[in-house]
Amino acid sequence: MSDVILTLRGVTKRFGENGVLEGIDLDVKQGEVVVVLGPSGCGKSTLLRCINALEEIQAGEIRLEGEKIDIRSKSLAGVRQKIGMVFQSYDLFPHLNVLDNVTLAPLKVQKRAKADAQEEALRLLERVGLKDKAESFPRELSGGQKQRVAIVRALIMHPEIMLFDEVTAALDPEMVREVLDVIMGLAAQGRTMIIVTHEMQFARAIADRIVFIDGGHIVEESSPEEFFTNPKTERAQNFLRTFLFETVKKTAE
Amino acid sequence: MQGLGLEVLLKGKNAARLLSGLGVAMRISLVSVLISIPLGILLGVLMTRKNIVIRAILKIYLEIIRIMPQLVLLFIVFFGTTRVFGWNLSGETASVIVFSLWGTAEMSDLVRGALISIPQHQYESAAALGLTPAQTYLYIIIPQTVRRLIPLSINLITRMIKTTSLILMIGVVEVLKVAQQIIEANRMSSPNAAFGIYLTVFVLYFLACWPISLLAKALEKRWA
Numbered sequence A: 001m002s003d004v005i006l007t008l009r010g011v012t013k014r015f016g017e018n019g020v021l022e023g024i025d026l027d028v029k030q031g032e033v034v035v036v037l038g039p040s041g042c043g044k045s046t047l048l049r050c051i052n053a054l055e056e057i058q059a060g061e062i063r064l065e066g067e068k069i070d071i072r073s074k075s076l077a078g079v080r081q082k083i084g085m086v087f088q089s090y091d092l093f094p095h096l097n098v099l100d101n102v103t104l105a106p107l108k109v110q111k112r113a114k115a116d117a118q119e120e121a122l123r124l125l126e127r128v129g130l131k132d133k134a135e136s137f138p139r140e141l142s143g144g145q146k147q148r149v150a151i152v153r154a155l156i157m158h159p160e161i162m163l164f165d166e167v168t169a170a171l172d173p174e175m176v177r178e179v180l181d182v183i184m185g186l187a188a189q190g191r192t193m194i195i196v197t198h199e200m201q202f203a204r205a206i207a208d209r210i211v212f213i214d215g216g217h218i219v220e221e222s223s224p225e226e227f228f229t230n231p232k233t234e235r236a237q238n239f240l241r242t243f244l245f246e247t248v249k250k251t252a253e
Numbered sequence B: 001m002q003g004l005g006l007e008v009l010l011k012g013k014n015a016a017r018l019l020s021g022l023g024v025a026m027r028i029s030l031v032s033v034l035i036s037i038p039l040g041i042l043l044g045v046l047m048t049r050k051n052i053v054i055r056a057i058l059k060i061y062l063e064i065i066r067i068m069p070q071l072v073l074l075f076i077v078f079f080g081t082t083r084v085f086g087w088n089l090s091g092e093t094a095s096v097i098v099f100s101l102w103g104t105a106e107m108s109d110l111v112r113g114a115l116i117s118i119p120q121h122q123y124e125s126a127a128a129l130g131l132t133p134a135q136t137y138l139y140i141i142i143p144q145t146v147r148r149l150i151p152l153s154i155n156l157i158t159r160m161i162k163t164t165s166l167i168l169m170i171g172v173v174e175v176l177k178v179a180q181q182i183i184e185a186n187r188m189s190s191p192n193a194a195f196g197i198y199l200t201v202f203v204l205y206f207l208a209c210w211p212i213s214l215l216a217k218a219l220e221k222r223w224a
C-alpha cells in the first residue's frame, strides 16, 4: 500500500511568459486516490496533461514506477499505456462504435488477440452497465454514457494510474451520478487515481488525500476530513467558501 | 412532337451522337478527377504544415485558380501556351490539364478543411491511449477525414461535369457542341429543334449528375 508509484519533482510549466506550475512536488502511492482542487485556471488540467506528457515541462521531472516521462523519449507511447486518462470533453472516436473505441488500443498498441480484447471490453462495459451499447456509435449515447465508455477505454489498457479531469463538468446534472459511481467503484477496487473535480462531496468521499493548488504551487495537502472541516490556509478557506455559499443559498430557497 | 422539335433526335444517328458527346464530357471529367484527387490530397496535407513558404505558394495557386474563370484558363492553355511554347495540344488534353489544375486546387482546399476540422482532442485521446502518431493518423484522423471528404469531393465531380460544357469553346466536340451541330443541320427541316435538343442535353446532364449527388447526400447522412 505504501509504495510510491508516481513522483513529481519541481515540475514547472510555462506557456510562453505565463508560468502555470511553479515547481510541483507530489508523490502518489499505489492504490491511493488523490483529489486535486483549486480555483479555475490554477493549472489542474495542465498538471494532469504534464503527467501524461501531453504538455512539455520546462523544469523538473516526472517518474512513473521509476521510469521518466519525457515528451521526447522514444518509449513515450509505452509509458502512456500505463496511464489512463479521461478528459472533460467527450472524446470518443466518432467513426468507431463503442466496442471498437474500447478495443482499438489493446489491438493496435498492445497487439492483443481480438477475441481476448473484445471479451474483456464486453466484461468492462457490462460492469458500467453499457454492454447493450457495444454496437452503438458515440453520437447515439448520452454524455454520461460516453464518459463511462471513455473510462472503460482507458481501463482496458490495465493502466497503473488513472487521471480524471473534471469528467462530469460537461454533463447534465442527472448524469453526474452514474459516472461518479463508476469512479467510486474503481476506488473500492484499490485503483491508483488522480482526480480533478468540482464536485466537493464526491471529492470528500473518494479522496485519500486532497491537494490544493493555487498560484502554481501546492498550497495545502491534507486528508479530506481536515481539508474540508479545518483548512489551514486562507486561500483554501476562501476557495471552500465559494462552494459553501452555493449550499447556503440552496437551503434558503 | 413536331412542336417541340424532339423528332430530330430520331433522325440518323443524332441520339447516339449526343450520347457520345456526353461520353467525351464524362471522360474528361473522370480523367481530371482521377488526377485531381491524389494531387489534391497531397497539396491539402501540405497546406496544414507549418512551413510558411509552402503554405504561401499553395495559397497563391489556389487563389489564382479560383479567381480565374475556367474559360480564361482554357484559352490560356489551349491558345496561349501552344503559341508561346510551340507545342501541340489537342482540345481534350488542354481540357484535362485545366480541369486537373482546377480540381487539384479545389480538392486541396477541401482536404485542408477536413483535416483542420478534426478536433485537437482526437489527437490527444489517441496519444493518451499510447497510439503512435502514425497509428493516430491511420486509425483516427484519416478515416474521419475521408468520411468528411467523400461527399464534398463527389460534389466537386458534378461541378466538373457541368463545367465541361465550356470546352466547346476550344473546339472539343462534347455534348453541347453536338447539340449545336444537330440544330444547325436541321435548321430548315425542324426549326424547333433547338428546344428539343437542348431539352435533351438538359436531361442528359441531369441523368449524369443526379445519381452522383444522391450518392453524396446518402453518404453525408450516413456519416453525419
Ligand SMILES: Nc1ncnc2c1ncn2[C@@H]1O[C@H](COP(=O)(O)OP(=O)(O)OP(=O)(O)O)[C@@H](O)[C@H]1O
Pocket: A015, A018, A020, A038, A039, A040, A041, A042, A043, A044, A045, A046, A047
Ligand atoms: N495551450 C495553452 N496555451 C496557453 N495557455 C494555456 C494553455 N493551456 C492552458 N493555459 C493557461 O494555463 C492556465 C491553467 O490552465 P488549466 O486549464 O490547467 O486550468 P484548470 O485549473 O484546469 O482550470 P479549470 O478549473 O477552469 O479547468 C490558465 O491560465 C490557462 O489560460
Ligand SMILES: [Mg+2]
Pocket: A044, A045, A046, A165, A166
Ligand atoms: Mg481544467
